[in-house]
């Protein structure tokens with residue numbers, strides 16, 4: 001319980017004394033004494049249910065200007081989601097001391113997980129929040145979204161802090177940034193991995209998509225904070241420009257990086273050796289136990305985040321030699337009877353597919369066989385480009401289903417196939433995996449992309465939506481006879 005005056009500045013005496021017992025953004029979760037944020041969304045307009053929220057006990061309501069609120073104190077704000085987030089952050093009060101955020105089209109989950117692992121090796125109590133859920137040393141709890149809604153986010157940060165977690169890395173998705181899902185607590189450092197086509201169903205064009213991500217550097221990270229950039233992406237310089245204009249401390253990593261320069265990278269059987277030039281400590285060699293250029297990039301961004309928030313650079317670089325693979329990201333799940341390894345990867349964009357195939361290519365003495373699809377009710381324009389990257393990077397391509405949601409799966413496959421001449425179509429994902437297993441010879445590699453850690457196929461939308469249990473790694477093992 002707290003005074004409204006502690007959550008919102010500049011209130012008159014009477015309003016400042018209103019007692020607030022909870023914060024909510026869904027009218028079905030409003031309890032007596034709640035501060036309610038009523039927002040217009042893509043599917044629902046919560047402004048229509050303000051009377052219900054007040055009947056349920058809301059004592060104050062934040063909305064955009066001009067909305068009618070009767071029977072509770074009304075706070076009008078041009079950016080109501082932001083105003084609510086800032087008030088809610090004060091309500092929850094406590095958050096881990098060191099909070100860092102990662103944005104970018106691909107690599108967010110990998111980076112928050114690797115950053116958590118590095119911190120843990122350095123002896124900190126650390127957690128990550130993102131697509132995999134909330135991960136601590138002891139457990140993983142699912143949230144359903146990459147960036148949870150603001151109330152879930154703040155409540156979890158408060159809970160983690162109460163459990164003694166001092167360091168948290170979280171994924172800032174473009175949807176999350178656009179909807180102010182992570183405002184409020186002090187973010188000490190923010191990182192950018194890369195930008196390529198995804199989510200244009202929501203953001204409409206690449207410039208708007210980029211702009212949504214740049215809010216992380218323009219507004220969310222603390223003014224005296226740090227910004228870590230993968231320097232080798234075609235969008236990196238523009239992103240760095242945002243951080244420079246804000247006066248953030250810059251840490252660039254990669255072949256063009258200043259803080260950690262990647263001098264050389266050589267694949268080894270189970271990983272890769274990296275030659276680095278690290279600011280303040282000089283040249284270092286490290287054996288990273290993860291394969292592929294993209295995983296080296298994510299490891300360096302994660303190292304950058306740890307160093308930028310005060311960790312000892314030499315200890316951080318040493319920690320890279322002991323990181324564990326990230327679930328569903330180039331995870332080696334099974335071996336076929338003919339001896340071909342089967343990898344599971346979460347590539348669901350054209351760029352990610354290219355990166356995953358490039359990562360595996362040096363390890364394939366024979367053919368690279370790719371099995372993948374594309375999600376329904378998501379950016380449709382990426383589908384032919386995913387097909388094109390698959391036929392460019394693999395020797396055999398099998399197009400199948402991946403969460404068709406409310407769309408006709410045959411049309412999704414047809415769209416992918418329009419960019420993938422010569423690809424095989426197999427609607428049923430298990431049958432597609434079985435076909436790949438059947439085809440693979442010794443020396444070949446199979447990659448099953450798009451679902452990574454996911455545990456189901458999402459079919460239908462709205463009330464008709466169902467999730468059929470499906471785990472690529474389990475099916476791969478079963479079809480390989482393991």
Ligand SMILES: CC(=O)N[C@H]1[C@@H](OP(=O)(O)OP(=O)(O)OC[C@H]2O[C@@H](n3ccc(=O)[nH]c3=O)[C@H](O)[C@@H]2O)O[C@H](CO)[C@@H](O)[C@@H]1O[C@H](C)C(=O)N[C@@H](C)C(=O)N[C@H](CCC(=O)O)C(=O)O
Pocket residue numbers: 025026027028039040041042043044045046049131144145146147148149173174175176179202
């Ligand atoms: C497009 C999108 O991002 N939608 C998310 C967003 O919706 P929205 O704000 O438009 O909400 P809405 O459902 O229209 O409702 C508007 C408001 O009314 C409230 N409400 C709603 C219903 C009701 O009965 N009463 C009520 O008060 C809601 O709490 C909300 O505040 O906020 C909702 C509540 O937090 C989310 O559930 C919803 O996620 C949908 C299900 C979703 O699929 N989101 C995906 C696309 C997403 O966010 N993905 C990103 C990136 C993925 C990645 O690349 O990793 C992610 O961060 O996960």
Ligand SMILES: Nc1ncnc2c1ncn2[C@@H]1O[C@H](COP(=O)(O)OP(=O)(O)OP(=O)(O)O)[C@@H](O)[C@H]1O
Pocket residue numbers: 104105106107108109110111131146171193194294295297298328329330345346347348351352353355356452
């Ligand atoms: N740095 C990178 N560069 C290019 N591709 C990458 C990079 N990191 C990851 N990928 C590809 O993207 C896939 C997803 O990686 P990850 O889950 O870390 O990204 P994400 O940004 O969290 O994705 P999402 O938007 O779904 O949350 C990987 O399986 C890989 O195929």
Ligand SMILES: N[C@H](CCC[C@H](N)C(=O)O)C(=O)O
Pocket residue numbers: 146348374375376378402403450451454
């Ligand atoms: N976070 C991403 C995951 C996509 C994974 C893929 N399996 C799909 O369903 O499209 C999204 O919601 O767009």
Ligand SMILES: [Mg+2]
Pocket residue numbers: 108109110130131132146171
């Ligand atoms: Mg993610």
